[in-house]
Amino acid sequence: MNRGLFITVEGTDGCGKTTQIRNIIDHLTSMGCKVVVTREPGGTRISECIRSIILDPAYTEMHSKTELLLYSAARAQLVEQVIKPAIANRETVICDRYVDSFYAYQGYGRGLDMDMLRQITSIAVGDMMPDITFFFDLDPETGLKRRRNAANGDRIENEQLDFHHRVYRGYKQLAKENPGRIKTIDASRSVEEVWADVRKQLDAVLGFVREI
Numbered sequence: 001m002n003r004g005l006f007i008t009v010e011g012t013d014g015c016g017k018t019t020q021i022r023n024i025i026d027h028l029t030s031m032g033c034k035v036v037v038t039r040e041p042g043g044t045r046i047s048e049c050i051r052s053i054i055l056d057p058a059y060t061e062m063h064s065k066t067e068l069l070l071y072s073a074a075r076a077q078l079v080e081q082v083i084k085p086a087i088a089n090r091e092t093v094i095c096d097r098y099v100d101s102f103y104a105y106q107g108y109g110r111g112l113d114m115d116m117l118r119q120i121t122s123i124a125v126g127d128m129m130p131d132i133t134f135f136f137d138l139d140p141e142t143g144l145k146r147r148r149n150a151a152n153g154d155r156i157e158n159e160q161l162d163f164h165h166r167v168y169r170g171y172k173q174l175a176k177e178n179p180g181r182i183k184t185i186d187a188s189r190s191v192e193e194v195w196a197d198v199r200k201q202l203d204a205v206l207g208f209v210r211e212i
């Protein structure tokens, strides 16, 4: 394979992505892969500045169009500065959230036009799509309960439960539409059970990649 693998991790807030990302990193590193870990929104100096604006709970007046453009601007910078060069350098990139978050949150959550989102995404990322996406499937009530026990919510987490339900349904729809790329993982189970499942899927992709 003359380029690196691009892995993204998705799910509603509090679905347990962080723990599993650590497991994925350890697993890939132990296999000798060079791993680049990044996140959205963020991952570059500019994108992290944009992130702090997007997530600041003080900006209650932010218009959904502003939000959409800020996420896209942060993503464009990350793709050009981090993801593209790493993939070209045969490194494996793990990105905590990517375009599926955009479709789930801004599309299904905010109700913005999907065609418009696709056009903006094509400007922001070109054809840089993940090889595999893990969707950690956890109902929003459980996720938000976990999260809110830990800390005060950011601007997105503070949205009404309704919003998070739309996002969740959006993810399920995206998974249905992209069964080859998006692997749905039942995240209501123990950390160990979830990891066993992720690892199985990951090894299958790695095996496939080694063969080509």
Ligand code: TYD
Binding pocket: 012, 013, 014, 017, 040, 041, 055, 071, 096, 097, 098, 099, 101, 102, 103, 105, 106, 154, 156, 157
């Ligand atoms: P973050 O704290 O990174 O959430 P988590 O730890 O749950 O991944 O905050 C990112 C928030 O931004 C999260 O609520 C999802 C949201 N988001 C969008 O609405 N659109 C997007 O395109 C992306 C990448 C994230």
